[in-house]
Amino acid sequence: MTIIYASAADALRDLVRDGDTIAVGGFGLSGNPTDLIEALRDSGARDLTIVSNNMGVDGKGLGILLENQQVAKVLASYVGENKLFAQQFLSGELDVEFVPQGTLAERLRAGGAGIPAFYTKTGVGTPVAEGKPHADFDGETYLLERGIVADIALVHAFRADRAGNLVYRHTARNFNPLVATAGRTTLVEAEHIDDEAYLDPDTVVTPGIFVQRLVMALPKVKDIEQRTVRQRPTGGGANQPAPASDGAAADSPTPTFATA
Template sequence: MSKVITTEEIPALFKDNMTIMAGGFMGVGTPERLVAGILESGVKDLTLICNDTAFVETGVGPLVVNKRFRKIIASHIGTNPETGRQMIAGETEVELVPQGTLAERVRAGGAGLGGVLTPTGVGTVVEEGKQKLAVDGREYLLETPLRADVAILKAYKADKAGNLVYHRSARNFNPLMALAADLVIVQVEKLVEIGEIDPDEVVTPGILVDKILVSGREL
């Protein structure tokens, strides 16, 4: 069965109350057409896991502006004033996580681990409500793993099996999130036949990818 989907099929893949991981760093590496499909679907009360909420008009910003998220787990929200406004107003719950900790929590979710130990945040507000463990006389926070119902990713190129090649810094969180979701949907610029990608170039193996949307625009 082909993994390739059309834009018309995107809305049916999402439901209310889902947890969604979105790749990207300030919108770079975020699949804008998948974001548009989620917006079109009308789903709400979502939980978002992402590095940042980009800007009002880019990345996951349009979903924030349209109040589709019940909760956002991110390391940075400063570039999108609407995220901050909703947080202060109590309209959206925002959990701020140090960037390295966020990456490791996603990695732990993809690897099936029970969490990670990190000294980051010890002695600050970050430790509130978290378990602390001492290892060799040093205190660590136990940070729990993150997983999602759906990961929406962006890659530069895919073959029809779903093997992915990323474009420079647009790679960012995408490969980690491909491991940590039940359904993985990727938007790509180019689609090629199986065998046309050098195996050494593959970052995300096709076995992890469920759906492929071809955007038709090359970087």
Template sequence: MKKVVSTAAESLAGVLFDGMTVMSGGFGLCGIPMSLIEAIRLSGVTGLTVISNNAGIDGYGLGVLLETRQIRKMVSSYVGENKLFAQQFLSGELELEFNPQGTLAERIRAGGAGIPAFYTKTGVGTLVSEGKEIRRFGDDDYVMETGLVADLSIIHAYKGDSEGNLVYRKTARNFNPMMATAGRMTVAEVEHLVPLGEIEPDAIHTPGIFVKRIVHVPAQEKRIEQRTTRPKSEREGA
């Protein structure tokens, strides 16, 4: 089956529907599948539940889907850089399921591994544990968290081949690998598309069996959330 398609819109053809759950890879603005997010925006699909470490920033990343009111619910661990997110949440327009970052990562990994639930100390005795099963192991209490799966996972990789074997680079190797395993349908955008066999087997982070479609995005913009620098004179005197 041919996996490589020409455009992001083509990669999502026949996949999107109102009310679906989408996992979106990335950490801050690093390793986010921007071309696929833009294709979702242009499709007009609504009522989305989006599972992502964060919600982008105003006007970029998942922030563009907040602007168009296409997201109904976010399952996230960090939302501090997005004013529109805060406004929609505080007004009751946007639903939020908040997770400690490690818990979110493990929920996704568990979902991809077919594990329905697990216990963790994180969040016991806080708002995070409200309404969840608490069980005692040894001398400590643990809260039960459920695994997460999605109708669609959209991910960004540094390199990929025609069969969907993927390699991530540096911080982009964050939520992308685990989300690739937890989507019923996984679509990847790759910066460098190479022939099958060019990637050393030991270098592969996501095996192609998890990836259904690939789109080549050779010149995607890469942004930095915040950049803090000191004047050159201060650096030299340090």
């Protein structure tokens, strides 16, 4: 049963404990459950194991948990945008298990589906395979990977209904649906919660059976991990971009891409 809470802090208050394993959706700064991450920081819980594709950047996303010395171990596939992460890893403060990105996705999916382990060729013959059981199938060597079941899952969704059914927006979908199924208790912040009607079943990505706690996401400017800009071309022509609708000067920088 999904319960709607007044705030992210209320949703986490009686739940998180020192030493918990917490799976977190997002990719870079896209689709991060920012309010729930901030509430986790404010909870003061320590010695956490974080399962996420990456650890945000310095001062943003999961990076704020590193700043607050709350993380003991990280399972991630990419951490190259966070200098503090590198410092804590190299100094021995942080235990890190690097997981190939596809393997991380499948470990979360397996955990959510009740599959304790699976074999994959990814990582065979590399440091990823060290200490893991191997087996041969049809003349090929595979290694055994464990499914991931987290104590708590933190998820960001675009829209939810009162039953906890979820849909996601564009690239912000990323790891969120996998994380949502892998938590013993799943907390979701949604940008829109429809309290009067249910989502169209044909559009639902995560069924509400996986969601225990739901909170409305606070409005905020979405951070962009790396903004790349170019000078706006001058002159006319059918292939030239239209003038900026906000009245910006014709030669002002124009974003060429941004994460969701």
